[in-house]
Structures are given as structure tokens and as C-alpha cells.
Amino acid sequence: MLSKNKIKYIRSLELKKNRKEEQVFLAEGHKLVEDLMGHFPCPLLVATSSWLLQQRKIEAEEIIEVTQEELDKVSLQKAPQGVLAVFKQPQYELQPEVLKHSLCLALDDVQDPGNLGTIIRLADWFGIEHIFCSMGTVDVYNPKTIQATMGAIARVKVHYCDLSLFIKSLKNIPVYGTFLDGENIYGKSLSANGLIVMGNEGKGVSPEVGGLINKRLYIPNYPVDRTTSESLNVAVATAIVCAEFRRRMC
Amino acid sequence: MLSKNKIKYIRSLELKKNRKEEQVFLAEGHKLVEDLMGHFPCPLLVATSSWLLQQRKIEAEEIIEVTQEELDKVSLQKAPQGVLAVFKQPQYELQPEVLKHSLCLALDDVQDPGNLGTIIRLADWFGIEHIFCSMGTVDVYNPKTIQATMGAIARVKVHYCDLSLFIKSLKNIPVYGTFLDGENIYGKSLSANGLIVMGNEGKGVSPEVGGLINKRLYIPNYPVDRTTSESLNVAVATAIVCAEFRRRMC
Numbered sequence: 001m002l003s004k005n006k007i008k009y010i011r012s013l014e015l016k017k018n019r020k021e022e023q024v025f026l027a028e029g030h031k032l033v034e035d036l037m038g039h040f041p042c043p044l045l046v047a048t049s050s051w052l053l054q055q056r057k058i059e060a061e062e063i064i065e066v067t068q069e070e071l072d073k074v075s076l077q078k079a080p081q082g083v084l085a086v087f088k089q090p091q092y093e094l095q096p097e098v099l100k101h102s103l104c105l106a107l108d109d110v111q112d113p114g115n116l117g118t119i120i121r122l123a124d125w126f127g128i129e130h131i132f133c134s135m136g137t138v139d140v141y142n143p144k145t146i147q148a149t150m151g152a153i154a155r156v157k158v159h160y161c162d163l164s165l166f167i168k169s170l171k172n173i174p175v176y177g178t179f180l181d182g183e184n185i186y187g188k189s190l191s192a193n194g195l196i197v198m199g200n201e202g203k204g205v206s207p208e209v210g211g212l213i214n215k216r217l218y219i220p221n222y223p224v225d226r227t228t229s230e231s232l233n234v235a236v237a238t239a240i241v242c243a244e245f246r247r248r249m250c
Numbered sequence: 251m252l253s254k255n256k257i258k259y260i261r262s263l264e265l266k267k268n269r270k271e272e273q274v275f276l277a278e279g280h281k282l283v284e285d286l287m288g289h290f291p292c293p294l295l296v297a298t299s300s301w302l303l304q305q306r307k308i309e310a311e312e313i314i315e316v317t318q319e320e321l322d323k324v325s326l327q328k329a330p331q332g333v334l335a336v337f338k339q340p341q342y343e344l345q346p347e348v349l350k351h352s353l354c355l356a357l358d359d360v361q362d363p364g365n366l367g368t369i370i371r372l373a374d375w376f377g378i379e380h381i382f383c384s385m386g387t388v389d390v391y392n393p394k395t396i397q398a399t400m401g402a403i404a405r406v407k408v409h410y411c412d413l414s415l416f417i418k419s420l421k422n423i424p425v426y427g428t429f430l431d432g433e434n435i436y437g438k439s440l441s442a443n444g445l446i447v448m449g450n451e452g453k454g455v456s457p458e459v460g461g462l463i464n465k466r467l468y469i470p471n472y473p474v475d476r477t478t479s480e481s482l483n484v485a486v487a488t489a490i491v492c493a494e495f496r497r498r499m500c
Contacts, residue, residue, distance in 0.1 A: 127478065235483070236371075239486040239487075247436050
């Protein structure tokens with residue numbers, strides 16, 4: 001059974017301030033919790049008896065068995081499944097030298113938690129291990145972000161930093177970005193390493209960060225002379241750019 | 251000022267049942283309402299005086315001027331802007347012959363309203379004018395879908411039909427879909443016309459519809475021998491596939 005204090009604690013993790021203070025995050029659902037278990041320490045696991053019975057090994061400091069009704073009450077999901085877990089936030093060291101031999105993403109104030117989660121998921125698909133986020137980017141431990149990663153958060157390392165300072169510190173690293181006045185991505189040579197910068201949903205890349213991008217790309221619309229939407233969703237644009245980089249290597 | 255009846259009416263449009271009965275949908279925000287105005291008849295427009303002052307021409311049957319506070323109360327958005335409009339749902343005729351000379355999308359039970367809106371927006375970017383949805387696909391007039399289209403709903407025609415019956419009725423039309431055991435999309439020849447079928451977020455394409463797909467594609471992950479996420483978000487996968495079709499024509 002869940003005590004009032006535990007309910008209050010779990011609910012409090014909806015807010016970034018409390019997640020940061022406790023250095024934890026929430027994950028819900030069979031698949032996601034099973035995928036993250038073992039990757040991150042789990043101080044608290046709340047589950048129904050039927051979920052618990054199906055598990056061979058549960059690595060959690062505290063396990064609380066509840067009814068589905070109790071879980072429904074504390075869950076942040078619309079359709080709660082049999083399990084909810086609190087995991088420890090990982091601590092990663094910022095290592096700019098990974099950019100010498102691998103492709104990474106940078107996000108300049110992406111605001112929507114679903115977009116960030118979707119980007120983490122596709123980064124994982126395309127073998128991108130590091131994402132550098134501006135301090136104004138939505139919190140990666142937002143429950144909506146964690147759910148949208150579909151477990152990719154176990155493999156992709158997300159760093160927060162002063163993005164323009166970070167990019168300025170890079171030496172001889174190609175820095176890519178997409179702009180309406182950029183060059184057709186399909187005709188450009190693309191490197192196997194470097195940084196791909198994606199911007200905010202409404203405003204795109206900030207002028208400060210934009211000035212540091214030395215490879216300006218454009219995803220052509222079709223047909224090119226047609227009036228269409230003015231832009232693509234940021235996760236969609238990221239996907240097309242990443243697919244184009246990886247396509248050359250397949 | 252908004253009467254209680256009007257507030258009740260607007261609020262009621264959050265539900266598909268009521269939207270269907272009234273044959274209308276809701277749109278909010280400067281940019282979206284301005285983009286849709288003129289494309290669809292507008293029986294009701296609710297706006298602040300400052301928004302109304304900025305408009306040259308408003309094509310609405312009824313205009314109600316409100317304060318921002320009144321608008322906030324009736325809005326479904328987290329951050330309401332100065333305007334909310336009720337538009338008439340368009341009626342499109344199902345014309346399978348468009349598939350003879352153009353590329354179209356089919357969605358088999360896509361559930362998330364944001365995903366549907368994002369797909370409509372990217373379809374518009376890639377010059378795809380028709381989307382055929384299974385009856386189990388989320389309602390295109392869901393307010394979250396409309397907002398996510400960012401106005402592309404004015405240009406892309408969304409049809410609902412029995413998807414397997416529809417595909418069975420097609421003669422000599424290539425029908426594409428993505429599957430984990432499909433062929434590498436980058437190496438396949440892709441036609442300038444035909445249907446690209448995308449499936450449900452959790453279950454993918456249904457077995458019935460899947461059996462009607464004659465071109466089975468796969469978006470390669472990278473590196474191919476690495477353990478990664480098992481799949482991509484449906485809007486992301488749709489984007490990569492559409493970009494690949496259009497890339498050949500740029």
C-alpha cells in the first residue's frame with residue numbers, strides 16, 4: 001500500500017525543481033521500466049502483484065505492491081500500466097572530444113517534452129550517443145520526455161551546457177544546422193563526425209548559436225515552387241537530417 | 251462578451267461526437283486562425299479587441315469580442331493567444347484515381363493526435379495532398395491535431411475509409427509500407443505515385459492491411475549491428491520515408 005507521503009513524493013516529481021533536488025526521474029509502463037531497469041539505480045518501484053509475478057529479477061531498493069486502483073491514483077499517465085518506477089538521474093561528464101570521431105546533436109531551446117523524447121529515440125536509432133542541450137531546453141527528465149524516448153534514454157547521453165560557449169570551444173569540428181536559406185542537403189558532402197544543431201519550435205536556432213554554424217543546410221520541400229508549410233516539426237526535421245547523414249554510410 | 255451557451259458550445263467541441271454532429275472544428279492562435287481563414291467557412295470567431303484591430307478582413311458569420319481573461323477561460327490551449335475560431339469541416343470526395351499520378355499516405359489506426367497533425371504538416375511539406383485514414387485513426391478535427399498541423403490542414407485532404415477495402419480496390423498501384431523485415435529503402439527504386447502505409451504507434455500496420463502491401467521497406471538503423479531502439483516514432487518514420495521518395499526527384 002502507498003502511504004500519503006509516498007503519493008506526495010511521487011506526485012512531486014512532476015516538477016523539475018523537485019526532480020533536480022532529489023536527482024531522480026519517473027518512468028511508467030511495463031516496457032519502459034523493464035528497459036531502464038539495470039541501466040539506472042532504482043530507489044523506488046511501485047507495481048501491481050501481477051507485474052511483480054512476471055519479473056525474474058527486480059533491482060530496486062524499495063518495492064511497494066499496490067492494486068491497479070492505487071497505481072491509477074498516483075500515475076501521471078492517461079492509461080496507467082502495472083508499474084511505475086523512480087530512477088536515479090545519471091551524471092555524465094561533458095566530453096567535447098567525442099565530436100572528433102562521432103556525430104552528435106545539439107538542441108537550442110527545444111521546448112516540447114514530447115519533441116525532446118522523440119529526438120532522443122531517433123538519435124538512438126541512428127547511433128547518435130550524445131545530445132548537447134542549451135540551458136533553455138526542456139528538462140530531459142520531464143515524465144513526458146522520458147515516456148517518449150521509449151527507453152532510448154538508457155543509451156543516449158543528454159548534456160546541458162551554455163551551447164554557444166560549447167560550440168565556440170570546438171576546434172575544427174563541422175557544425176551543421178538547417179535554415180530556410182541553407183544549401184540543399186541532398187547535394188552536400190556530409191562528414192562522419194560533427195555537430196548537428198536544431199532549434200526552438202517557434203524561433204528556430206538563436207542568432208548567437210546560428211552565427212557559429214559553419215555548414216548551413218536546407219531540407220527541400222516538394223515541389224520546390226509550391227506554397228507549403230513554412231517549416232517542419234523539429235523532431236521530423238532532425239530525423240530527416242540524421243537519416244541523410246547515415247544514408248551515406250549504409 | 252461570451253454567453254454561457256457559447257462557452258458551453260465551444261467547450262463541447264473538445265469531443266469528437268459533438269464536432270461530428272455540428273460538422274465543425276476549433277482552431278486557436280493568431281497564425282493558425284489567419285492561415286485557415288478563407289480556406290474554411292467560419293461560423294464563429296472569438297477574439298480580443300487587439301487581435302481584431304490588426305485584421306484587414308475577417309470572414310466570419312459571427313464575431314464576438316472578448317477580453318483576454320474571457321478567452322483564457324474558454325481556450326483549450328495552455329498559452330491562449332488572442333483568437334479562437336470555429337470552422338466548418340470540409341467534405342472531400344474519395345477519389346482513388348489520384349493514386350495513379352501522385353504519392354499519397356495511408357494511416358492504419360494512428361492514435362496520437364499530435365502525431366497525426368505532425369504527419370499532415372510534413373505531408374504538406376513534401377507535396378502529398380491526400381491522406382487516407384482507417385476508421386480507427388484519431389479524428390483529424392481533434393484540437394491537438396489541428397494545432398499540430400500548423401495550418402497544413404488547409405492544403406492536405408484527409409479521408410476516412412475502410413483502409414483494407416480501399417487498398418483492395420486499387421489496380422496497379424504500388425503500395426509501400428515499412429517493416430523490420432523489409433528491404434533497405436535506400437537501395438530500392440521508388441515510384442512517383444502510389445500509397446505509403448504507416449501503422450499504429452504500438453502495433454504497427456495491422457495484419458489485414460499489411461498483407462496488401464506489395465513493397466515492404468525498411469529504414470536502416472546505424473550502425474546496423476548495434477542494439478538500438480526497436481522502432482521510430484510514426485511521424486518520424488513517415489518523414490524519413492517521404493523525404494526518401496522526394497529526394498529522388500530533387
